[in-house]
Amino acid sequence: MTKRTPMAYTRRKALFSATVVAAMAPLFAGAQTPDTDDERPHYVLGVDGMACPFCSFGVEKKLSAIEGVAELETSILAGTVSVIMAPGKTLREEEARQAVEEAGFDLRDFKDISADDGPGAS
Numbered sequence: 231m232t233k234r235t236p237m238a239y240t241r242r243k244a245l246f247s248a249t250v251v252a253a254m255a256p257l258f259a260g261a262q263t264p265d266t267d268d269e270r271p272h273y274v275l276g277v278d279g280m281a282c283p284f285c286s287f288g289v290e291k292k293l294s295a296i297e298g299v300a301e302l303e304t305s306i307l308a309g310t311v312s313v314i315m316a317p318g319k320t321l322r323e324e325e326a327r328q329a330v331e332e333a334g335f336d337l338r339d340f341k342d343i344s345a346d347d348g349p350g351a352s
Contacts, residue, residue, distance in 0.1 A: 269317040269318075270300065270314050270315055270316065270317055270344070271314070271315040271319065271320050271321065271342065271344040272312070272313070272314050272315075272342075272343050272344040273312070273313045273314075273315070273321050273326070273340065273341060273342055273343065273344075274310055274311070274312055274313075274339075274341045274343055275293075275310060275311045275312075275313060275326055275330065275337060275339065275340055275341075276309060276310055276337070276338040276339030276340075276341075277289055277309055277310065277311055277330055277335050277336070277337060277338065278309060278335060278336040278337075278338045279309075279334070279335040279336060280304070280306050280309055280335060281306065282306065283306070285306070285335070286304035286306055286311075288333040288334065288335075289304065289311060289329075289330060289333045289335060290302045290304055290311070291333070292329040292330065292332050292333040293311065293313060293326070293329045293330070295329070296321065296325050296326075296329060297319070298315045298316045298319025298320070298321070299313060299314075299315060299316075299319075299321070300314050300315055300316045300319075301313070301314040302314075309338075313326070323337075323340045326340055327340075
């Protein structure tokens with residue numbers, strides 16, 4: 231029986247790991263986030279009164295109940311909520327205002343920033 235040195239074992243293990251990673255890379259390449267943000271309407275809502283994580287949770291909870299909302303990101307410091315909709319869905323200002331008011335806050339601004347990113351935008 232041949233005694234293996236730790237260095238030989240380490241090299242084999244590294245070679246095996248590199249081979250597995252190289253073989254699996256194509257599988258994970260498809261798992262990356264698709265480049266479909268152009269197809270997903272994006273809005274930024276200005277919300278007055280959010281002062282803590284509990285406040286932002288309440289706003290997010292109400293906004294996430296709107297059909298088509300895919301992602302939400304809240305900035306307490308800026309007093310904004312970024313809303314990304316599912317492809318083909320839109321957010322109406324009236325819906326956003328109602329959700330924000332049901333959470334106990336005031337909607338001060340509603341911007342459709344996906345319109346700014348479209349063709350011809352500078």
